[in-house]
Amino acid sequence: MAKSKxxxxxxxxxxxxxxxxxxxxxxxxxxLGDKFSAQGYQIxxxxxxxxxxxxxxxxxxxxESAIEVYKYI
Ligand code: SF4
Ligand code: SF4
Numbered sequence: 001m002a003k004s005k006x007x008x009x010x011x012x013x014x015x016x017x018x019x020x021x022x023x024x025x026x027x028x029x030x031x032l033g034d035k036f037s038a039q040g041y042q043i044x045x046x047x048x049x050x051x052x053x054x055x056x057x058x059x060x061x062x063x064e065s066a067i068e069v070y071k072y073i
Contacts, residue, residue, distance in 0.1 A: 004050050004052055005052060005054050005071065006054025006055075006070060006071050007049065007052060008046050008069050010046070011066045011068070012038075013066075014064045014066035015037060015041055015066040016063070016064050017042045020061045020063065021061060023061075024057050025057060025058050026053075026055065027051040027055075028047075029046060029047060029048045029049065030045070030047065031044065031045060031047050032044055032045070054069055
């Protein structure tokens with residue numbers, strides 16, 4: 001398995017379920033999960049972790065600044 005270069009954390013407190021992060025991740029690392037936030041939004045989850053390049057596109061596209069990206073060095 002390829003070594004992951006990055007990891008993201010989505011803060012469900014701020015996520016509004018717009019799915020921009022899912023749409024724009026070039027590595028298909030984000031998908032809708034089963035869980036709903038306290039505000040009733042369906043929260044995305046981080047998948048295909050080994051493919052994440054820590055490019056930060058998801059964080060830049062998120063209108064709620066709900067995503068933190070961690071880059072492994
Ligand atoms: S950092 Fe890049 S590759 Fe990783 S989940 Fe976000 S958009 Fe996808
Ligand atoms: S872009 Fe941000 S607000 Fe929209 S679904 Fe993703 S984490 Fe939630």
